[in-house]
Amino acid sequence: MSALLEINDVFVRFTVRGGLLGAIGLANAGDIEAVSGVSLKIKAGETYGIVGESGSGKTTLARAVAGLHHASEGSINYNGMELRGLTESRFRPLRRDIVMMFQDPTGSLSPRLTVSSLITEPFRIQGMKGKDLDAEAGRLLSMVGLPREFGQRYPHQLSGGQARRVGVARALALDPKLLIADEPTAGLDVSVQGEMLNLLAALQDRMGLAIMIITHNLNVVRHITDRVGIMYLGKLVEEGPTEAIFSNPKHPYTLALLAANPEPDPDANLARIELNGEPPSVLNRPHGCEFHTRCPFVQPRCRTETPDWRDHGESRFHRCHFPEIWDAEQPVLEKVAQ
Amino acid sequence: MNTPVLDIKNLSVGYHTQRGRLKALRNVSFAIPQNSIVGIVGESGCGKSTLISAIIRLLAGNAEIGSGQILFKNDDLLAKTENQMRALRGVDLSMVFQDPMRTHNPVLTIGRQMTDIQYRDQLTKAQKKERAAEMLSLVGIPDAAERLNQYPHEFSGGMRQRIAIAMALMARPSLLIADEPTTALDATLEVQIIKRLRELQSEIGCSILFISHHLGVIAELCDYVVVMYAGEVIEQGPVREVFHTPAHPYTSALLRCDPGNIREKTRNLPTIPGEIPDLVDLPAGCVFQSRCAQAVDSCVTARPEFRNVAGGHSAACHLLGEEVPA
Amino acid sequence: MDQAVKTNPVKSRGEMGEMFYHLIRDPLGLTGLVIVVLIVFSAAFAGQIVPYDPIALNIPDRLQGPSLSHLLGTDQLGRDTFSRMVMGGRVALQVALPTIIGAVSIGTLLGMIAGYGPRWLDNLILLFFDTIRSFPTVMFALAVVALIGPSLNTVVFVIMATSIPTYGRVVRTMTQSLKSSEFIDAEKSLGATTKRILGVHILPNVLGPIAVLAAMDIPTIVGLEAGLSFLGMGVRPPTPSWGSLLNDGYALIRNTPWPIIAGGLPLILTTLGFTFLGEALRDVVDPKLRGRGGAR
Numbered sequence: 026m027s028a029l030l031e032i033n034d035v036f037v038r039f040t041v042r043g044g045l046l047g048a049i050g051l052a053n054a055g056d057i058e059a060v061s062g063v064s065l066k067i068k069a070g071e072t073y074g075i076v077g078e079s080g081s082g083k084t085t086l087a088r089a090v091a092g093l094h095h096a097s098e099g100s101i102n103y104n105g106m107e108l109r110g111l112t113e114s115r116f117r118p119l120r121r122d123i124v125m126m127f128q129d130p131t132g133s134l135s136p137r138l139t140v141s142s143l144i145t146e147p148f149r150i151q152g153m154k155g156k157d158l159d160a161e162a163g164r165l166l167s168m169v170g171l172p173r174e175f176g177q178r179y180p181h182q183l184s185g186g187q188a189r190r191v192g193v194a195r196a197l198a199l200d201p202k203l204l205i206a207d208e209p210t211a212g213l214d215v216s217v218q219g220e221m222l223n224l225l226a227a228l229q230d231r232m233g234l235a236i237m238i239i240t241h242n243l244n245v246v247r248h249i250t251d252r253v254g255i256m257y258l259g260k261l262v263e264e265g266p267t268e269a270i271f272s273n274p275k276h277p278y279t280l281a282l283l284a285a286n287p288e289p290d291p292d293a294n295l296a297r298i299e300l301n302g303e304p305p306s307v308l309n310r311p312h313g314c315e316f317h318t319r320c321p322f323v324q325p326r327c328r329t330e331t332p333d334w335r336d337h338g339e340s341r342f343h344r345c346h347f348p349e350i351w352d353a354e355q356p357v358l359e360k361v362a363q
Numbered sequence: 364m365n366t367p368v369l370d371i372k373n374l375s376v377g378y379h380t381q382r383g384r385l386k387a388l389r390n391v392s393f394a395i396p397q398n399s400i401v402g403i404v405g406e407s408g409c410g411k412s413t414l415i416s417a418i419i420r421l422l423a424g425n426a427e428i429g430s431g432q433i434l435f436k437n438d439d440l441l442a443k444t445e446n447q448m449r450a451l452r453g454v455d456l457s458m459v460f461q462d463p464m465r466t467h468n469p470v471l472t473i474g475r476q477m478t479d480i481q482y483r484d485q486l487t488k489a490q491k492k493e494r495a496a497e498m499l500s501l502v503g504i505p506d507a508a509e510r511l512n513q514y515p516h517e518f519s520g521g522m523r524q525r526i527a528i529a530m531a532l533m534a535r536p537s538l539l540i541a542d543e544p545t546t547a548l549d550a551t552l553e554v555q556i557i558k559r560l561r562e563l564q565s566e567i568g569c570s571i572l573f574i575s576h577h578l579g580v581i582a583e584l585c586d587y588v589v590v591m592y593a594g595e596v597i598e599q600g601p602v603r604e605v606f607h608t609p610a611h612p613y614t615s616a617l618l619r620c621d622p623g624n625i626r627e628k629t630r631n632l633p634t635i636p637g638e639i640p641d642l643v644d645l646p647a648g649c650v651f652q653s654r655c656a657q658a659v660d661s662c663v664t665a666r667p668e669f670r671n672v673a674g675g676h677s678a679a680c681h682l683l684g685e686e687v688p689a
Numbered sequence: 690m691d692q693a694v695k696t697n698p699v700k701s702r703g704e705m706g707e708m709f710y711h712l713i714r715d716p717l718g719l720t721g722l723v724i725v726v727l728i729v730f731s732a733a734f735a736g737q738i739v740p741y742d743p744i745a746l747n748i749p750d751r752l753q754g755p756s757l758s759h760l761l762g763t764d765q766l767g768r769d770t771f772s773r774m775v776m777g778g779r780v781a782l783q784v785a786l787p788t789i790i791g792a793v794s795i796g797t798l799l800g801m802i803a804g805y806g807p808r809w810l811d812n813l814i815l816l817f818f819d820t821i822r823s824f825p826t827v828m829f830a831l832a833v834v835a836l837i838g839p840s841l842n843t844v845v846f847v848i849m850a851t852s853i854p855t856y857g858r859v860v861r862t863m864t865q866s867l868k869s870s871e872f873i874d875a876e877k878s879l880g881a882t883t884k885r886i887l888g889v890h891i892l893p894n895v896l897g898p899i900a901v902l903a904a905m906d907i908p909t910i911v912g913l914e915a916g917l918s919f920l921g922m923g924v925r926p927p928t929p930s931w932g933s934l935l936n937d938g939y940a941l942i943r944n945t946p947w948p949i950i951a952g953g954l955p956l957i958l959t960t961l962g963f964t965f966l967g968e969a970l971r972d973v974v975d976p977k978l979r980g981r982g983g984a985r
Contacts, residue, residue, distance in 0.1 A: 093874055
């Protein structure tokens with residue numbers, strides 16, 4: 026089955042103006058490479074999770090796919106059509122198919138519009154004025170489980186969870202094919218996180234939607250994604266089917282992420298992978314394997330040579346010179362990967 | 364000796380709003396023993412922010428303390444004057460806040476800020492600086508002495524939070540209140556900071572009141588846990604007891620929902636349906652009954668009392684067998 | 690408390706209704722509103738209210754004090770001071786309203802373009818703003834008047850031109866900060882054109898603070914008009930203006946103080962009224978401050 030979305034070697038760079046000369050537009054401090062050569066495929070109806078911490082470039086990648094940033098290099102191919110380099114007017118019709126849900130639930134809603142107007146914006150923007158917008162608003166509200174009266178409310182009158190649902194309703198108004206969800210559960214209480222994820226899963230089943238979930242929380246993706254890609258400093262360091270990643274992680278960073286979300290069991294013997302220090306700055310990328318400054322298993326080779334993207338069969342890939350270096354420490358693997 | 368560092372007795376706080384009195388905290392009681400870490404777990408609307416504001420006496424203008432005592436080393440904080448409170452804050456009772464990006468004054472160097480808060484101490488400037496550098500290295504910031512000359516924006520979020528912890532612990536307080544200090548940080552950083560906090564606590568011998576909604580962190584860090592819901596304490600006890608054998612339906616539901624606890628892959632994650640009740644117009648009976656799967660008739664009419672479950676572990680639920688009030 | 694909104698059905702008064710409701714409750718706002726309504730009303734219906742024709746000469750009755758037939762007396766040409774005062778209000782608003790509307794419209798448009806558009810356009814518009822602002826207003830006014838002669842329209846034009854940068858800069862700053870908001874990104878991701886974003890999503894969010902500024906600005910403009918007319922550079926006599934009333938009044942101060950009162954008092958009232966209204970509006974326009982600002 027050919028992919029719905031195919032990202033190939035995409036780079037997204039920003040120019041940073043530096044210093045006094047920079048302030049008057051004469052000099053640049055350099056380029057920030059937020060996304061540094063990412064390739065992945067998402068099939069129709071599939072859910073793909075991109076996991077990474079701050080500075081990983083995951084949000085930038087998502088925005089590049091959604092057409093909010095320009096990719097500097099590489100190819101973003103949707104249904105056979107190349108997205109990079111498209112003018113805004115050529116991209117516009119595609120915006121019925123590729124939609125985004127934003128991280129800040131209330132902040133992503135225009136404050137002076139009612140909920141009803143907000144969720145029917147897509148119709149107006151795409152020039153579909155013939156439709157009965159009131160009826161559509163009602164349909165969308167019930168689709169996300171909100172009562173009809175909410176149509177008259179303003180964003181500041183909604184709770185975080187309600188605002189998120191409005192965001193979902195707006196995103197799905199035109200029956201898209203690909204939904205990019207940026208941290209859909211951030212800030213939500215644990216007891217309602219499940220609700221949001223269940224809603225997305227149900228809507229996906231109903232509409233045959235492909236979903237790209239961006240998150241820093243591995244636990245969130247476990248239940249809703251088919252495949253997961255772990256990003257660090259703009260690159261994918263590991264990728265594969267969700268269950269495989271959880272039961273058998275190969276990259277030290279993945280291991281650290283898994284270990285960092287401890288279960289609420291005071292007796293769990295947390296033999297965890299602890300990373301050294303902080304993520305390096307994107308302006309000052311480490312040589313060799315970019316993870317080496319924090320890797321607890323670092324070897325001399327890691328400091329000088331960049332590891333290749335290795336195929337492990339069954340659609341599993343990762344990037345490390347010494348995969349399974351921790352096999353010697355089996356108890357670690359057992360405890361963490363449960 | 365065995366006097367708790369903080370003993371909250373029957374604290375009730377309300378806010379005056381246009382719609383009426385919003386009862387944010389109702390009869391909250393719990394104690395923090397010496398040299399221990401107590402965690403408060405609760406979701407939005409449980410009252411944890413109000414609780415902290417009440418303890419350090421920085422409540423909003425429309426807040427009103429209805430009743431109760433906050434005994435800090437046997438001294439009622441509510442009876443103190445503003446000046447007395449000011450003398451306490453930052454010295455014996457200090458705080459770390461949630462957002463590391465906004466905790467520090469952006470136009471002063473870290474060194475300046477760390478020496479400034481030592482204004483009550485009779486030390487020379489050099490001594491204050493030395494103390495500051497010492498605290499910084501204790502929280503794991505390399506090259507502490509040089510970094511004192513840097514501004515907050517030159518540090519990352521994780522480092523800023525460490526600096527905040529250093530500043531809070533500099534005067535060796537008896538109680539440190541940490542309000543979701545790691546919520547805004549990445550998980551791998553959270554891990555480092557929690558570990559550091561634990562080490563510092565045992566070294567300094569202070570107590571910590573740790574507020575979080577991250578159950579895994581509470582399980583790892585805390586000795587005791589207090590579970591709050593919609594302005595009330597509904598369960599409390601040693602963390603092992605509460606997390607292994609939760610007595611209150613809310614606690615067990617919460618634990619069930621925690622993603623770290625869910626073993627099998629499922630497209631239907633557990634949730635707690637419904638919402639917290641209106642705090643202005645509270646229903647009679649148990650505050651959780653509208654969302655409780657096990658509610659019985661008495662839950663609707665009568666407010667449950669705190670009952671003992673096991674030593675030190677108590678919860679407020681009608682379904683608990685024992686009639687002995689805690 | 691967030692949850693209080695969730696479970697309580699919102700009594701929908703609508704945005705305008707909410708604002709009005711809170712405005713009334715603020716004593717300052719209520720006072721301001723009453724004064725402004727009074728002034729606007731008397732200006733609008735000046736023709737019906739005035740007992741005498743404001744420019745009709747009546748030499749035999751000149752320099753009379755207040756009486757039942759002439760509420761504020763007469764001036765040196767026998768004209769009824771009260772009538773001139775009321776008509777002066779119409780003149781004041783005839784200058785103030787087009788000026789404000791013009792300055793706000795042009796300023797907002799340019800400000801939004803400057804704030805949202807490319808850098809070179811921003812710099813160009815800022816250059817334009819700064820050039821205008823570098824002229825001292827009164828000097829500029831006198832220069833224009835010297836060129837095309839004094840008249841109502843001249844005054845309107847001059848004051849409007851010099852007010853544009855004020856609104857422009859404020860709108861530009863607000864637009865710049867809104868530009869990076871997440872909801873603008875959200876609309877862009879839906880495919881909204883720049884025109885739509887500016888018109889539907891940015892404009893409503895800048896209008897509130899602009900309305901407040903405008904309300905506070907009206908007294909200034911009224912004062913400016915009065916000043917120019919006082920100097921003889923504003924409306925041409927015999928058209929009554931509060932400024933020309935003041936001018937006449939100076940010469941007559943030993944004979945009768947009433948023209949000065951008739952010129953000065955409305956100016957004071959207008960300033961107070963619009964300023965109170967503006968202050969109260971500011972608290973009311975921001976939904977977060979509503980009901981918490983002055984009105985407690």
